[in-house]
Amino acid sequence: MKCAELRAMAESYLAGELPVDTSHEIITHLDRCEECRTELDARIALRQTLRRAFLSSETLAPTGEFTERVRASLGTEAAAGRRWFGHVTPWIAIAASVAFVLTVSWQVLRSTHQPEASSALAALAAHAAGDHRHCALDHSLEELPISLDEAARRYNPAYATLREVVSQSGPVRGGTIEILGAHWCVFDGRSFAHVVVRHRGRVASILLTPIGQTPAALTSAAQCPSSEGFRVACFDARGHAGFVVSDLTDSENLDLARVVAPVLQSYFARG
Amino acid sequence: MPVDTRADSETVRARFDATVLVHLDGVFRLALWLTGNRAEAEDVVQETFSQALQSFHRFEPGTNARAWLFAIMRNVRSNRQRAFRRAPPLSDLSEQLDRIPAAEQTPQNVTEPELLDALGELPTGFQEVVLLCDVEELSYKEIARVLDIPMGYRHVAAASRPPAAAPGARPIRRAAGHRAA
Structure with a gap:
């Protein structure tokens, strides 16, 4: 890759919008080109300065009085809605029940469960965030983790080499992936193959939980709802829902997920 | 017999607050920047969150709530501007x-x-x-x-x-x- 090509793609690279192989080419180029590194650092600094300026500007902040006004107004709207629902007559309730049954039947027949899938994914993401906190950060799980070798014997031979698979992930922008540990753990009744890494100086968890049916077709990593104050990115890998959880920024966490997800997907697809 | 859905409503409102209302600051900043007028921004944001609450059942968990809010806000702004001017496409x-x-x-x-x-x-x-x-x-x-x-x-x-x-x-x-x- 030439310097001009890299600079033309720099914004898309920083936005995490390039395919993995192109990102790898950029990272390889940056390793040997100080000028481009300097240019990219300047662009990163510019974005950070803009973000900081915008989000910390007192001139742009809402007043406390306005914030309270919005909250109160929404409270009134919600209460109005509740009053209406709270005094429905029996025939409306019956009609609603019939409608509900018809809706459920239609959804079963349709055999596409997108809203349910999303809820399921959000619930799994919350479990992943909980496991990150209680296992990787607080070491406060009720059950002691077991080794991946043991998990491989008990559940799936593929788990034995999971640590090595993650270590073979490609380079990720903004730093390396240092593997701190790997094991099999259980949080709140859900099991995870868990690789704990350090990236950009923060502890992050790469979590894979076995699942009968993937809740959403996430062939590339996507942002999931934050949970417990952590950023959560999710992806699927045959028979597993995968998550990357950390307190990195949204884009940094997603970058990390976009690097490890293809490797894990390919690994489980072979399995 | 009355059907009491108070608990459900409160759960939904709690989810709305945790998922959507937490972005009030960011939405307001963008609104104020784009309108350049605090009173107009307040009206736009108030309307945006009101519409968001009404259509919260259509919000898909797992997607970006801020993106969803910004889309609603753009519609609100567009509707308000339609009467006197339109931003160039x-x-x-x-x-x-x-x-x-x-x-x-x-x-x-x-x-x-x-x-x-x-x-x-x-x-x-x-x-x-x-x-x-x-x-x-x-x-x-x-x-x-x-x-x-x-x-x-x-x-x-x-x-x-x-x-x-x-x-x-x-x-x-x-x-x-x-x-x-």
Whole structure:
């Protein structure tokens, strides 16, 4: 890759919008080109300065009085809605029940469960965030983790080499992936193959939980709802829902997920 | 017999607060920047959150709540502006991109006020794209949805035309470079 090509793609690279192989080419180029590194650092600094300026500007902040006004107004709207629902007559309730049954039947027949899938994914993401906190950060799980070798014997031979698979992930922008540990753990009744890494100086968890049916077709990593104050990115890998959880920024966490997800997907697809 | 759905309503409201209302500050900042008028921004944001609450059942968990809110806000703004003026569509702005002066190298040590001034000098459509990309960190796909422009369009077509497509720092870098020169 030439310097001009890299600079033309720099914004898309920083936005995490390039395919993995192109990102790898950029990272390889940056390793040997100080000028481009300097240019990219300047662009990163510019974005950070803009973000900081915008989000910390007192001139742009809402007043406390306005914030309270919005909250109160929404409270009134919600209460109005509740009053209406709270005094429905029996025939409306019956009609609603019939409608509900018809809706459920239609959804079963349709055999596409997108809203349910999303809820399921959000619930799994919350479990992943909980496991990150209680296992990787607080070491406060009720059950002691077991080794991946043991998990491989008990559940799936593929788990034995999971640590090595993650270590073979490609380079990720903004730093390396240092593997701190790997094991099999259980949080709140859900099991995870868990690789704990350090990236950009923060502890992050790469979590894979076995699942009968993937809740959403996430062939590339996507942002999931934050949970417990952590950023959560999710992806699927045959028979597993995968998550990357950390307190990195949204884009940094997603970058990390976009690097490890293809490797894990390919690994489980072979399995 | 009355059906008491108070508990359900309170659960939904709690989810709304945790998922959507937490973005009030960010939505207001964007609204104020784009309208340039605090009273107008307050009206727009109030209406945006009211509509968000009414249509919260359509919000899909797992998707970006901020992107969803920004899309609602854009509709609200559009409806309010329709009576007296319309912002030019992005397609009309594309030709302006190459007319914005660009620095050879990204300027360093630009201060926050200088950068906000530079942002303010961009055409409004570009300002919105820059803010959604660089400040709100929305993906190109999410930006395309918020702005209701087809994916693949020049400003957000990262995959097909990355050099020309960068919606983020390119215009702001041009403006900042112009100011720093």
